[in-house]
Structure formats: structure tokens, C-alpha cells
Amino acid sequence: GPTLIYTSQAPGPPKTHVVFLKVHKSASSTVMNILFRFGETHNLNFALPVNGASQLGYPYYFLAESVEGFTTGNTSEFNIMCHHMRFQQVQVQRVMPSSTFYFSILRNPIHLMESSFTYYKGSSPFSHAQSLEEFLSQPARFYNASAPDSHYAKNLMAFDFGFNHNGNFSAKHMQLMLRYIEEAFDLLLLSEYFDESMVLLKEALCWDLDSIVSFPLNSRERSTRSPLSESTAEKIKSWNRLDWAIYRHFNRTFWQRIDWSMGQERMQQEVRVLRERREQLAKTCLQGGGSVGPHKLRDKSLAPLQYGKATIQGYNLKPGLDEVMGQLCRRMVTPELQYSRFLYRRQFPEKPLKSMPAELVQVH
């Protein structure tokens, strides 16, 4: 009999009002690149931080006034909001229309904390700990709950969603927290299942395959990753109790959503197509077919910000690409700070920009 052919684009017009809560250390830079590209190529307006800053008032609660060009009653002007913020729904709703699609991406707190320890080594809770194991063996020695950067070391996801990261929540409060996130967000993705996540996103937004194909951005060199023991993992779970509850809950709903929306079989098929397209683009776009360390980057305008103890990888483009492919490839590998500045320039050509961080000019 006839076989069903699944087209790569879901039915319905593509959604063009989107809020992405960019949770720290959860592959969110790669998702941001996808949103930047879609917005740029479809000529959409971004809710950008005032003065071309890199974050929307973080770590303070988001305020509509931290969006450049925001004036009360001006909501339909903005299509995409995706810079770092500490979520505060009523303020986001002052900027974005009510039909907006809200989503975010979560990461297993065990992986997230290993990553944030390396990345935020300079922040006060981690600065005196020799290792993550040492920090976790006596957190009270290193951790000051009142310090303004304490969230980097505890329940970072809960903090970004707007909750008190030091809260000693009862079981009932935990349930309220999960229900609040569920009601505010249409889709919660998981960085451990990045490709499945991108397929779900494509379907939910009615975007096409090329819009959601990406190369990993802001990722670390393997040498700066450390494996964790079972007991360390257990300590991370209880130290980050709120984040662990969030992750467990939305890991469950993630797989339920796949089952009711498309089924495992079609998901696997879509993931295969996505990986093939990524490989094809990597062969076309990238010198050597993959990422390189900062020393090997030829084009300094494509150099990612280096931060903390991590070594952040970048990409060299293949020379001699034609104009269309060259543009797509360049967009896919442009680091978020450069891309963000480009978009600010495009939306606000007259406004002055804050100067470039020194780390970007000087690659170490």
C-alpha cells in the first residue's frame, strides 16, 4: 500500500512570537543562534537589551524597561525575546503579545553543576574551592547564601525561572513551582536530548528543518570536562534539590509529549534526518568538518568569548563558499555576542554601542 511520507515542515503558519528563557549552561547558546537566524532571515524584531548589553538585566528580575525601544502599549512590535534574564512573567507580558510561544531548555543538574563549576570558577562561592568535590563536601565553608552571585552555585535553573534558589520548599511548594512553570511555558526541552528537542521545537513552531539545524556553540573542549563519581552526583542532587525536582518532572513530560504528539518511531526518523542535514552542512561549511580551539581560529570576528577555566571552541569556515551558502554557514557559526551586536545595529542603526569586551578582541 502507499507509504506515509512525512514532510519536514509541520502544518500551519510558522510562529513568529517567541520567548526563550535562556537557562545558563544548558546548550542555550546554540538555541539562541537558531532564534537569531530565524529572526534575521524573516526580518523579525528582537526584544534586545538596552544599550546593546548582552543580558536583559540579569541577575535582577526582568523588567520591560530593560528592552531597547519598549514603550507601554507597544507589544506587537516585538517578535523574539531570547537573551539571559531572570524570568518574571508579568513583566515579559508587558513586552510580548498574548499569543507568544514560551519555551526553555533544561539540563540535568549533575551535568549543569560540573559545567558551572568550571565556567564560574571566578564567582565567590567557587573561588576558594579546589574542586567541585571539595565544595560539596563542606558547602557551608564556601557558600554564602546572601552573596549576590550565589545562584551560580545552587539551583541555577530555579533561579533563572524566578524562584528563590535558597528556598527550603515543602513538598507542596515544590508542586506549586512545577505547576507555575508548566502554566507559563508551552514547551520545556532537555539538553541531554538536544536533537529530539529540536524536532519538538520545529513541530511546535511550524518551522522548517534548516531553521533548527545547528552546530554546537559555546561548548567546551573535552579536556576541561571532568567525570564525576556516584557519590558526588548524589551530593549534587540534594544540594540542588529544586533543580533536581524541575529536571525530573520535565524529563517525564518530555517523553510523554513525544508519545502523544508524534510517537517514538516518527521521532527517531526525524532525528535521523536532522543529523544527516547537520553532517551535510558541517561538510559544506566547516574547515575540517568540526570545531577548533581558540588558537586555531583564523577569523577573529568568529571567536567566541573565553570565560572562566573552560576553553570555548569555535569554527573556521571553508573558503570559497558561494554567497547563499556562505551566509548560512557564517550565521550558524557566529558566536552570540557578535550576533547580538549585529542584530542591535540592524534594529537601532543610530544608537551607540557599548564597547566590545576585551576578551573578544584578544583571544588567549
Ligand SMILES: *[C@@H]1O[C@H](CO)[C@@H](O)[C@H](O)[C@H]1NC(C)=O
Ligand atoms: C515601538 O517599539 C519600537 C522598537 O521596536 C520603537 O522603535 C518604536 O518607536 C515604538 N513605537 C511606538 C509607537 O512607541
Ligand SMILES: *[C@@H]1O[C@H](CO)[C@@H](O)[C@H](O)[C@H]1NC(C)=O
Ligand atoms: C555574605 O554576603 C553578604 C552580602 O555580600 C555579606 O554582607 C556578608 O558579610 C557575607 N558573609 C560572610 C560570612 O562572608
Ligand SMILES: *[C@@H]1O[C@H](CO)[C@@H](O)[C@H](O)[C@H]1NC(C)=O
Ligand atoms: C526545611 O524545612 C523543614 C520543614 O518543612 C524543616 O524541618 C527543616 O529544618 C528546614 N531546613 C532548613 C535547612 O531550614
Ligand SMILES: *[C@@H]1O[C@H](CO)[C@@H](O)[C@H](O)[C@H]1NC(C)=O
Ligand atoms: C529521563 O527519562 C528517561 C526516559 O524515561 C529515563 O530513562 C531517564 O533515567 C530519566 N532521567 C532522569 C535524570 O530522571
